[in-house]
Amino acid sequence: MSVEPLVDRLKGGLDAPICLTWELTYACNLACVHCLSSSGRRDPRELTTAQAKRVLDELRELQVFYVNIGGGEPMVRRDFFEIIEHAVAPPSGAGRIGVKFSTNGYFIDADTARRLAALDYLDIQISLDGADSTTNDRVRGAASFDTALRAMDHLTAAGFGPFKISVVATRHNVPQLDRFKALADGYGAQLRLTRLRPSGRAVDTWDDLHPTQGQQREIYRWLMEHGENVLTGDSFFHLNALGDPLPGLNMCGAGRVVCLVDPIGDVYACPFVIHDQFLAGNVNDPGGFTAVWKKSALFLSLREPQSAGACASCGAFDACQGGCMAAKFFTGLPLDGPDPECVTADGDTTTASPVAVTMRPRPAQDHTKPSRTPVLT
Amino acid sequence: MSTDLSPDLLNRPLELDPQVSVRPEPFGALAYHHGNRRLVFLKHPDLVTIAHSLAEHPSLAAALMANGIEPSRWPSFASAFRSLQQSEVVRER
Numbered sequence: 001m002s003v004e005p006l007v008d009r010l011k012g013g014l015d016a017p018i019c020l021t022w023e024l025t026y027a028c029n030l031a032c033v034h035c036l037s038s039s040g041r042r043d044p045r046e047l048t049t050a051q052a053k054r055v056l057d058e059l060r061e062l063q064v065f066y067v068n069i070g071g072g073e074p075m076v077r078r079d080f081f082e083i084i085e086h087a088v089a090p091p092s093g094a095g096r097i098g099v100k101f102s103t104n105g106y107f108i109d110a111d112t113a114r115r116l117a118a119l120d121y122l123d124i125q126i127s128l129d130g131a132d133s134t135t136n137d138r139v140r141g142a143a144s145f146d147t148a149l150r151a152m153d154h155l156t157a158a159g160f161g162p163f164k165i166s167v168v169a170t171r172h173n174v175p176q177l178d179r180f181k182a183l184a185d186g187y188g189a190q191l192r193l194t195r196l197r198p199s200g201r202a203v204d205t206w207d208d209l210h211p212t213q214g215q216q217r218e219i220y221r222w223l224m225e226h227g228e229n230v231l232t233g234d235s236f237f238h239l240n241a242l243g244d245p246l247p248g249l250n251m252c253g254a255g256r257v258v259c260l261v262d263p264i265g266d267v268y269a270c271p272f273v274i275h276d277q278f279l280a281g282n283v284n285d286p287g288g289f290t291a292v293w294k295k296s297a298l299f300l301s302l303r304e305p306q307s308a309g310a311c312a313s314c315g316a317f318d319a320c321q322g323g324c325m326a327a328k329f330f331t332g333l334p335l336d337g338p339d340p341e342c343v344t345a346d347g348d349t350t351t352a353s354p355v356a357v358t359m360r361p362r363p364a365q366d367h368t369k370p371s372r373t374p375v376l377t
Numbered sequence: 378m379s380t381d382l383s384p385d386l387l388n389r390p391l392e393l394d395p396q397v398s399v400r401p402e403p404f405g406a407l408a409y410h411h412g413n414r415r416l417v418f419l420k421h422p423d424l425v426t427i428a429h430s431l432a433e434h435p436s437l438a439a440a441l442m443a444n445g446i447e448p449s450r451w452p453s454f455a456s457a458f459r460s461l462q463q464s465e466v467v468r469e470r
Contacts, residue, residue, distance in 0.1 A: 065409040
């Protein structure tokens with residue numbers, strides 16, 4: 001049996017997600033200009049500790065392999081350790097759920113680093129969007145570069161092992177890919193490079209931040225050169241139109257093999273589509289997360305064969321799958337047409353979506369702190 | 378842990394890597410390695426049964442025999458487990 005029919009099986013959906021993203025809170029000490037969840041203020045409807053544990057018990061029952069915990073800044077929650085320990089070190093007899101969590105590092109001091117290092121099946125992704133403070137802090141806020149490096153120093157000193165440095169590729173940091181790799185290597189860490197989506201606050205900053213056509217090609221060449229040594233979360237499959245496929249499943253997993261649980265328990269198709277059109281249900285609905293995953297009309301429809309639409313006549317469609325649903329949606333493009341960063345000659349959209357920013361869909365949730373409106377200079 | 382990809386894998390004592398979770402699926406199973414983050418397909422239910430029983434037997438061949446797998450199919454199992462060893466789903470013990 002070859003690989004293709006199995007990937008087709010995944011496109012048709014699984015009885016349980018392979019993994020899912022769980023944003024634990026909308027609260028955050030930073031206000032990154034490209035925040036995918038428009039985080040800042042805590043939502044009063046945030047899941048309680050008991051509700052969060054119940055969700056984990058359900059995921060355990062479903063044999064979900066791991067959860068990607070994020071936010072907001074997940075370590076803001078006082079029950080952060082209680083929640084992750086319930087996943088990776090459950091009461092005896094219960095299966096474990098792996099945890100990878102993304103953090104800006106603000107709450108990782110020497111003690112916390114030692115506590116994290118003592119946990120198995122836990123992986124940490126420190127977010128960094130520039131290889132120097134000037135590039136990084138412009139996007140992530142003042143002092144955020146130094147904060148992230150201090151956290152990495154603590155993790156290293158605590159013997160955490162190979163944590164991840166997680167970079168979102170932007171127009172300003174694509175020239176720094178080699179420097180990011182060197183930084184990661186210097187820490188004995190692994191570099192993770194993922195694609196910017198026009199989601200959350202990036203709805204407004206996308207046109208300024210997303211990589212140029214030339215940089216798209218540079219990212220592809222660079223990733224091909226580094227193979228499986230650089231993680232990508234399978235996020236660059238739109239670049240496969242340029243040649244041989246990048247490592248990974250190379251398909252959109254939204255509602256098929258992955259999904260998002262937001263801080264108030266709402267279940268969306270993926271972390272990049274916090275919008276009513278992609279809302280499948282809530283973990284507190286009757287039947288819980290399991291019923292949402294197995295029965296929601298939205299998820300069932302995403303598991304149907306998808307129309308190639310305007311891409312049907314393009315020879316690259318099998319390779320790129322038409323790109324990312326979220327990228328199309330939040331730039332106001334049809335879902336069955338080319339990705340806003342389509343790299344084929346026909347789809348040269350160079351910099352901006354043809355749809356004016358004011359005409360594009362807005363995210364369903366905005367927890368941006370009013371007093372700290374991010375400014376991109 | 379040995380990374381030696383032995384040609385006579387049938388005679389080796391194997392086990393599932395403790396960092397691996399295996400989940401049954403209609404086509405066989407999915408295996409996920411928490412360390413290297415690889416997702417691997419186990420493409421036949423028999424492969425899953427054998428993988429789970431490896432640690433109870435002195436060798437892959439003994440596991441195959443105990444599970445009633447016809448010797449004519451052993452070479453294809455040896456090849457499948459060699460590939461699973463390469464992706465660190467199983468290891469020598």
